[in-house]
Amino acid sequence: MKYFIIIIFLIIIVSCKKQEDQLVKNYFSCGVISTELLSHTLTQAVVKVRFFVLDKSNNGELIRQNILNNITPISSSAGNSQYTATFDSLKTITTPNKGNSSTAVLISDGLDQTINMEDYVNGIEPTVRKFLHSSVPNNEVLLAKVSNNNKPIEIINNGYTRNANEFDLKLADIYKNGNYTATDTLPLLDAIDSLIDYMNVKSTYSNKNLIILYSRRVSFLQNLNLNTLINKAKQSNITCHFIELSPTYTWENNALRTFIVNLNTITNGVYFEKNLYSTYYYDDGELPMEVLQFSGKLSNMLVGNFQCFESIWTINTTSTFNIGSVYTTSFVLKLSTNYEQKDIDIPFHYYINP
Amino acid sequence: MRKFLIILLLIVIRQIVFAQKTEIGIIYSPILVSKLTFDENYIIFNDYTSLTAGDNKFHAYFTGISTGVFYKYKHTKNLFFQTELDFFGNNFGSQIPDWASSREKNFTYSSIDIPLICGYTFNPGGKYKLKIYGGLNNKFGKFITAFYSTLSYTINDNMNQEYYYADISRKKELIKKINFYYLNIVGAIGISRFATSVDFRLEKNITNLNKTKNNYNANFKDLFLIRLCLCHTIHNKIQN
Numbered sequence: 163m164k165y166f167i168i169i170i171f172l173i174i175i176v177s178c179k180k181q182e183d184q185l186v187k188n189y190f191s192c193g194v195i196s197t198e199l200l201s202h203t204l205t206q207a208v209v210k211v212r213f214f215v216l217d218k219s220n221n222g223e224l225i226r227q228n229i230l231n232n233i234t235p236i237s238s239s240a241g242n243s244q245y246t247a248t249f250d251s252l253k254t255i256t257t258p259n260k261g262n263s264s265t266a267v268l269i270s271d272g273l274d275q276t277i278n279m280e281d282y283v284n285g286i287e288p289t290v291r292k293f294l295h296s297s298v299p300n301n302e303v304l305l306a307k308v309s310n311n312n313k314p315i316e317i318i319n320n321g322y323t324r325n326a327n328e329f330d331l332k333l334a335d336i337y338k339n340g341n342y343t344a345t346d347t348l349p350l351l352d353a354i355d356s357l358i359d360y361m362n363v364k365s366t367y368s369n370k371n372l373i374i375l376y377s378r379r380v381s382f383l384q385n386l387n388l389n390t391l392i393n394k395a396k397q398s399n400i401t402c403h404f405i406e407l408s409p410t411y412t413w414e415n416n417a418l419r420t421f422i423v424n425l426n427t428i429t430n431g432v433y434f435e436k437n438l439y440s441t442y443y444y445d446d447g448e449l450p451m452e453v454l455q456f457s458g459k460l461s462n463m464l465v466g467n468f469q470c471f472e473s474i475w476t477i478n479t480t481s482t483f484n485i486g487s488v489y490t491t492s493f494v495l496k497l498s499t500n501y502e503q504k505d506i507d508i509p510f511h512y513y514i515n516p
Numbered sequence: 517m518r519k520f521l522i523i524l525l526l527i528v529i530r531q532i533v534f535a536q537k538t539e540i541g542i543i544y545s546p547i548l549v550s551k552l553t554f555d556e557n558y559i560i561f562n563d564y565t566s567l568t569a570g571d572n573k574f575h576a577y578f579t580g581i582s583t584g585v586f587y588k589y590k591h592t593k594n595l596f597f598q599t600e601l602d603f604f605g606n607n608f609g610s611q612i613p614d615w616a617s618s619r620e621k622n623f624t625y626s627s628i629d630i631p632l633i634c635g636y637t638f639n640p641g642g643k644y645k646l647k648i649y650g651g652l653n654n655k656f657g658k659f660i661t662a663f664y665s666t667l668s669y670t671i672n673d674n675m676n677q678e679y680y681y682a683d684i685s686r687k688k689e690l691i692k693k694i695n696f697y698y699l700n701i702v703g704a705i706g707i708s709r710f711a712t713s714v715d716f717r718l719e720k721n722i723t724n725l726n727k728t729k730n731n732y733n734a735n736f737k738d739l740f741l742i743r744l745c746l747c748h749t750i751h752n753k754i755q756n
Contacts, residue, residue, distance in 0.1 A: 287564075287565065287566065288563065288564035288565045289564075291560075291564040291566075292564040295564065327731075327732035327733075328732065330558075330560045330566070330732050330733065331556055331557070331558055331560070331732065331733075331734075333566070334557075334558035334560065334566035335557065335558065337566075338558065338566070338568060447683035447686065449563065449565065454563075454564065
């Protein structure tokens, strides 16, 4: 019996051993802060692209690696037109300070995805929550939900706030109980329209930003003129940012995506595309860390004083550039991570402004 | 002076242990049925994720090596007082419904329990002795035990261990939110034959479970535990 007790106590002592802390793999995020058309002719456009590559192994700051010799342009084609980009220069700059920001995040009622696409959108909820939390208390944030035809927009809680905790439970409720797919796009345009009006009246700061997290509507019915809406955003000095969490080819309706891209490009907003190279074990509770890294820094990008890369691209086309249109080009960055070399696609959109 | 105190302590322990009408034994608790409720519908974690909190149902668990020692003092033939020093597992995995369908996402911790119990034996001379007892259970600590661990890892390209159960941080966060000490009220019924008894204990917290209350997050509300305890007497002064 004595031995039995001794064995039991030994087992207890052994089982009290502390568990090891988890190791998290290295990750990085990249995207475009802004693009600016420097000059253009009918067949040539010179574009200044400010982009970032944030590295976890450098505390989420800009990557230390010299990327000058690791940038490769990509030729693209659209219809019968060929677009060839040439890389002119690269430097590290700090973006101008725009002052504190008033930012609205417009979300839809749920995930906007079919159930089997959960992997692509895993992490929308923490992305929104992290952005809201990392913006306050210096900046004010607002969460709004696209609702229905009778009530196109639902402002969560009391509008702009500096206490992001107020949104925590409501955000969980929306994403846990939201719809996977919706077929109606009517409320979206109405919602953006109403939100711009709301922001114009209620924003404390002139640095106004709008983030639209909305995708995959099956049909795209227009009840408002898209150009009017884009002009309204531009005239209101509202910068619209686009966080694209699911791959372009998964959009059910390209017209909707094009509208958001145009709104984003014309208002000179941040464009971030979730990369497909990263694999996470979502079933084991892992999160898309590069998306969360970006969403934690987005607030700094909106305020300014943000260190990033600035490159100049000359883009030639076999057809002609149309004034008032938005074009897309991308380049490839070769990155050396802790484990392997990776080629990262960075697409950027530019607007041939009148 | 120190030696004197140690000798005094040993004498006191000897007097308690070998006093008349005492029993000493071991307890083993293999099965636990638990229910944990929350005051809000969602738990928000530091990594900005959220989980649905509390399904308000009882769930049964095997608690592994939940064990301890007891000391019983028989005041009269019927009335007894008992105290214990236990290392008991507390399992609440299925109480987080979002985890229930995923594999092995247990929210489990162990605590040192020191119950102070008063009981009544109905038929002290009988073949099967029936007893009821109740009291207070002091719960100390929150140990994450490797024994219950559901942590898994893979070996990556650099031959380093890479843990892919990211949920371990969420489990730890939940455990951190619990008070280091809280008090449960205990009610139990037991039946014994020879030196062994089988008890069913019901416990409910009577003090606050939360270390700090967060108005924008789900806080622990009520805790219910139904524990099967097997007790075996290894030293019985009365029989001697």
